[in-house]
Amino acid sequence: MENYYDFAVIGAGVTGLSASMYAARLGLKTVCFGASHSSELPLGGVITTTNIVENYPGFISLSGPELAERIKEHAESYELVSVKEEKVTNITKEGDKFLIESDKGKYTSKTILFAMGTKWKKLEVPGSNEFENKGVAYCALCDAPLFRNKIVCVVGGSDSAAKDALVLAEHAKKVYIIYRKENIRAEPINIKRVLKNEKIEIINNANVLEIKGEKFVQSVILDREFNGKKELELNGVFVAIGHVVLSDLAKNIGVNTNIKGEIIIDHKTSETNLAGVFAAGDVADKPFKQAITGVAEGCTAAYSAFEYINKNKTE
Numbered sequence: 236m237e238n239y240y241d242f243a244v245i246g247a248g249v250t251g252l253s254a255s256m257y258a259a260r261l262g263l264k265t266v267c268f269g270a271s272h273s274s275e276l277p278l279g280g281v282i283t284t285t286n287i288v289e290n291y292p293g294f295i296s297l298s299g300p301e302l303a304e305r306i307k308e309h310a311e312s313y314e315l316v317s318v319k320e321e322k323v324t325n326i327t328k329e330g331d332k333f334l335i336e337s338d339k340g341k342y343t344s345k346t347i348l349f350a351m352g353t354k355w356k357k358l359e360v361p362g363s364n365e366f367e368n369k370g371v372a373y374c375a376l377c378d379a380p381l382f383r384n385k386i387v388c389v390v391g392g393s394d395s396a397a398k399d400a401l402v403l404a405e406h407a408k409k410v411y412i413i414y415r416k417e418n419i420r421a422e423p424i425n426i427k428r429v430l431k432n433e434k435i436e437i438i439n440n441a442n443v444l445e446i447k448g449e450k451f452v453q454s455v456i457l458d459r460e461f462n463g464k465k466e467l468e469l470n471g472v473f474v475a476i477g478h479v480v481l482s483d484l485a486k487n488i489g490v491n492t493n494i495k496g497e498i499i500i501d502h503k504t505s506e507t508n509l510a511g512v513f514a515a516g517d518v519a520d521k522p523f524k525q526a527i528t529g530v531a532e533g534c535t536a537a538y539s540a541f542e543y544i545n546k547n548k549t550e
């Protein structure tokens with residue numbers, strides 16, 4: 236049957252694409268769905284928003300889009316894999332099969348892998364929604380060239396925030412990192428790069444209370460004085476304060492999640508509490524979320540699905 240699969244992967248980030256490649260090697264007919272709207276992450280997922288990846292084994296340094304493209308190409312080199320640029324809107328269980336509805340079609344699968352990742356957490360302050368795409372942005376790699384010779388800030392103190400600041404410094408004339416705590420918590424190598432970069436300045440122990448402007452962003456209001464003023468004039472605000480897990484499709488069919496909404500998995504098998512349902516990558520429950528950890532869990536899930544199908548001999 237054309238739309239009948241052994242393994243359906245919801246999410247075409249590095250996790251889902253790697254799992255698809257492994258599943259095909261195990262002989263599973265596999266479909267991998269990646270959301271297709273421009274407001275969502277493209278095929279390849281969130282890694283496509285960074286231009287420096289230096290910790291993926293086998294590649295000393297490459298860009299996120301390049302890594303994602305290589306993994307996608309690898310998955311698609313197997314005839315058993317079909318990558319579809321479609322958004323999955325609903326999943327239901329019927330007997331021992333899963334019915335999947337997307338914005339373009341209907342499919343059936345013996346097993347499911349949830350690999351939907353996350354979406355950016357919004358900065359909940361006045362002006363944040365009003366100025367989205369008018370100076371407030373979430374993807375530094377995508378939007379940095381729009382801020383050539385401008386003044387921008389990155390809100391956040393994670394490794395992603397530090398890397399965003401470094402990308403922005405290639406275009407903007409000044410980049411502030413505004414972080415609510417004393418010290419940013421990026422990888423030591425990225426902290427060094429930030430501190431060495433003359434265009435980047437860290438404003439620590441500070442929160443953004445408001446984003447102001449007319450048609451576009453013109454300033455932010457801080458909760459403490461910086462250089463004698465609480466108002467900081469700038470043209471762009473890049474928000475890097477974390478992510479919200481996209482686990483609703485899984486919750487709707489009874490998959491257990493933790494308080495953060497992350498799907499609870501058995502870390503040896505990537506199984507969830509439901510038979511035939513697996514999860515991996517940024518959508519799953521773990522403190523350390525990286526491309527390599529998602530890829531490993533996705534491949535484990537493919538193997539577990541293969542074992543599940545063999546054990547249950549579903550037709």
Ligand SMILES: Cc1cc2nc3c(=O)[nH]c(=O)nc-3n(C[C@H](O)[C@H](O)[C@H](O)COP(=O)(O)OP(=O)(O)OC[C@H]3O[C@@H](n4cnc5c(N)ncnc54)[C@H](O)[C@@H]3O)c2cc1C
Nearest residue numbers: 246248249250269270280281285323351352516517525526
């Ligand atoms: C700025 C930044 C820099 C980073 N740098 C590094 C680094 O240097 N090294 C490293 O190892 N990690 C890095 N990471 C972390 C790494 O990118 C992630 O851990 C990893 O890419 C997560 O992959 P994923 O496939 O699990 O999820 P995602 O990449 O989020 O992919 C999920 C995909 O599923 C799609 N999707 C969601 N819902 C649906 C639906 N209903 N239907 C269809 N598709 C759907 C999404 O659109 C997305 O494409 C970085 C992260 C960020 C934000």
